[in-house]
Amino acid sequence: MSLETTLEQSRQKYEDELVEFLKIPSVSARSEHKGDMLKCAEWVRGKLADLGMEAEVISTAGHPIVYGEAMDAGPSAPTVLVYGHYDVQPVEPLDEWKTPPFEASVRDGHMYARGTADDKGQIHIHMKALEAYKEAKGVPPVNIKFLFEGEEEVGSVNLEEFIRNNVDKLACDAAVISDTPMLTPEHPSITLGLRGLVYMEVKLTGPSQDLHSGQYGGGVVNPANALAKIITQLKDDAGRVSIPGFYDAVKDLGPAERRSLEDTPITEEDFEREAGVSATGDGEAGVYWLERIWARPTLDVNGMVSGYTGEGAKTIIPARAMAKISMRLVPDQDPRDVRGKFEAYVKSLKPEG
Amino acid sequence: MSLETTLEQSRQKYEDELVEFLKIPSVSARSEHKGDMLKCAEWVRGKLADLGMEAEVISTAGHPIVYGEAMDAGPSAPTVLVYGHYDVQPVEPLDEWKTPPFEASVRDGHMYARGTADDKGQIHIHMKALEAYKEAKGVPPVNIKFLFEGEEEVGSVNLEEFIRNNVDKLACDAAVISDTPMLTPEHPSITLGLRGLVYMEVKLTGPSQDLHSGQYGGGVVNPANALAKIITQLKDDAGRVSIPGFYDAVKDLGPAERRSLEDTPITEEDFEREAGVSATGDGEAGVYWLERIWARPTLDVNGMVSGYTGEGAKTIIPARAMAKISMRLVPDQDPRDVRGKFEAYVKSLKPEG
Incomplete structure (x- = not known):
């Protein structure tokens, strides 16, 4: 048969x-x-x-x-x-x-x-x-x-x-x-490498309990606001990760690698259709979009939560805030090294109080 | 009897x-x-x-x-x-x-x-x-x-x-x-006024669904990161609200009012014990702590959520992010006016994509 x-x-x-x-x-x-x-x-x-x-x-x-x-x-x-x-x-x-x-x-x-x-x-x-x-x-x-x-x-x-x-x-x-994507249903693909991962959880604790924002607002550090500030300081305005030393081990692509990215038979439009969002909206300014996604390290919030998130209004200063943040790593970046740098940097950003 | x-x-x-x-x-x-x-x-x-x-x-x-x-x-x-x-x-x-x-x-x-x-x-x-x-x-x-x-x-x-x-x-x-606090159990208090409130919900929508951070990170705007950036830009480094025109209607306290704050029989230590956190950690730099809490307008995140917040790791770029943000208002601040200024400012901060 x-x-x-x-x-x-x-x-x-x-x-x-x-x-x-x-x-x-x-x-x-x-x-x-x-x-x-x-x-x-x-x-x-x-x-x-x-x-x-x-x-x-x-x-x-x-x-x-x-x-x-x-x-x-x-x-x-x-x-x-x-x-x-x-x-x-x-x-x-x-x-x-x-x-x-x-x-x-x-x-x-x-x-x-x-x-x-x-x-x-x-x-x-x-x-x-x-x-x-x-x-x-x-x-x-x-x-x-x-x-x-x-x-x-x-x-x-x-x-x-x-x-x-x-x-x-x-x-x-x-x-x-085979735990890798195909570029399109018409383009069977061989993946040369995938980015690695460091996954962190940042937890901020403020007041001993949720506080009334009218009686305490302006007087105590709000962990949710503070967490937002920390997250913001993890990337600069040009989309680069701000953690000191984060890019130390990152190597630039060679000309042949760069050409192969440009020759890849998928377009920014394909990507945007699949993602449901613009491909040019994030990442390092001036870097070719496929290089940003495939060959550059990144940092993303995967989840965050603080305070009251249900229906309607609750006027509290939350006691806690948490974010799950991951970094995608490229060759020669050591996850232990990146984790250490992330921890040290986030600790340096932590507000008083 | x-x-x-x-x-x-x-x-x-x-x-x-x-x-x-x-x-x-x-x-x-x-x-x-x-x-x-x-x-x-x-x-x-x-x-x-x-x-x-x-x-x-x-x-x-x-x-x-x-x-x-x-x-x-x-x-x-x-x-x-x-x-x-x-x-x-x-x-x-x-x-x-x-x-x-x-x-x-x-x-x-x-x-x-x-x-x-x-x-x-x-x-x-x-x-x-x-x-x-x-x-x-x-x-x-x-x-x-x-x-x-x-x-x-x-x-x-x-x-x-x-x-x-x-x-x-x-x-x-x-x-x-009588829906007002007593300064301490030993000090029955008459409250002269309370701050007002504008409560807003900010929702950001990014990708059409949660995306894999390894396959999309660096290519699409992450709504959680973007929300953190917006929240951060709502207050400056000196603790002042950055919304244009936010302080337009705010009047300074007179000398007698300021003296009465300083004469209030509660100390920063009382406050800190009750709040479980430092009283000097937040609010406008250089403003007396009781004035910040009682007589100055403030802005606080009351809740926020995005992506995966359960146990363990999930490597996604969230499709959405939401924050509940409220502002405490003082005399002469019009809540409708403040709401309009908040909306216009947040829209101006919204990222492309």
Whole structure:
């Protein structure tokens, strides 16, 4: 049987399985989903075992890693390591979902559910590709190792140690990662690199409790105002990050790299249509838009909250303010170094009182 | 019987009634409490009727007003109008309460529940004072009018029109308002005036949905960062509000007023102990701390929210950001004028994109 025929005949079965996979709320960031994470890891391990692979769920200090291998091609054949992650982002805000986040629904030929595009969909494609190949053609010409983690959305904190401790087990000739975007549906893309991440939480504590703004306003530091001021001072008017030393390790692109950005077959209009907002609105002044997004480090507030945010008015000076702030890093920027510089700078901005 | 004896003997009964009053969750800012507001107004009306007053619940475009009068002292006696409000502030954040907000609990001789100090406690004292007086002494020497509204915590939006339309009904020789602080438990205080309020909501909309900060960071305006920048530009480094024309109508204090502030028998230490934070941390540089709190206009963030604020990390560029910002106004500042200046200034700060 041809591979195409097998894929065609199995389509419904594969889709049903994917829906089952997407149903497990494997939100790595939320501790209440710890059990779901384990359940999801076991589900993936079961699928690998069904493929005839040696498969195991490996505990870490955080969420487990699923590992499986099929070495049937023999020692002289090349080995391919496929990476993916079975954890997903939190689903809030819930009222923005047109259909429930863990019940896959198909609209206009696209399947919608948390994780379809990042990264359960891809994990599933890799597994089903192997399944279809084995069914249609038998043993594949390469040895295959699957490494699926459960902490990608929270910074892959335990993955590095696992890799260091299992260099022989993970040895391969090529590593495949598909947790990356395609430029457009018509342009299959190979991603050369992704920016790294430092994620920080800034918490300001002011009064011992929320205070009446009429009786205290003008007399006490308002943590929300103070936080806004700190956030503002993290970037200058030209869109550059103001943390001292932040750009020390950043290298400029070479002419060939710059040309390749300009040759990329997507336009600013494509980007703006997808983002729903102008591509030229932010980032470093004078830097080509794709370079800003792909090759320059950035700083963004990912969330912030303070005081009363419900319906109507509440005239308080909030006792606290919090912001989640992340920086995207480029080659040669050391996350530990950037974190230290961020902390020192934010402390220097903290107001008295 | 003496008034003191009556008060002593009725203490438990009065306390039980207050607990019942405090139990009604009359949160004017939240539409889900609309029924509770009406229930609370009816409860107060019933208490006025029990006092033998002509009492009514009067509908407004918002929450109802409770009005009652006892004109027994006769046309030649003076008339006192007592103002109060039966609505309370929202109770969030709930985890800051040591006991449930609508179940009064007594600790160290203080009663804790939403509204005990603002303003159900005071309404109750006025009603029970009349009750005790009538029981101990009979008809009081003054005519009494009670005007209790249900929208004080949301800006008393319908009170002004009610007063304008009922000038004769509300005619009086003295108006008593006790919804004001005492300087210390040992210093009964007469409040000469309170600052007014303009309350605004600033909403920024950026991308059509939350975006991945790794794929879009550096390319799109982040509404949370942009909001922080706007908030920061509302006050300058010397603590003055930066809205053009904001101080136009503000008059300086005269020497006598300034002296009376300095003679006030509370110290910065008292204030700091109560606020749980330094009194000198905010407000206009070089202005005496009590003048800043009592006699100068201010601007404060009362709440703000954007993006992901739950546990753990979520690497998004938020689609939206919102802040509730209020300004305290002093005599001669027109709230409509200030609102217009605020709106024009904030619009001028809005970023492209």
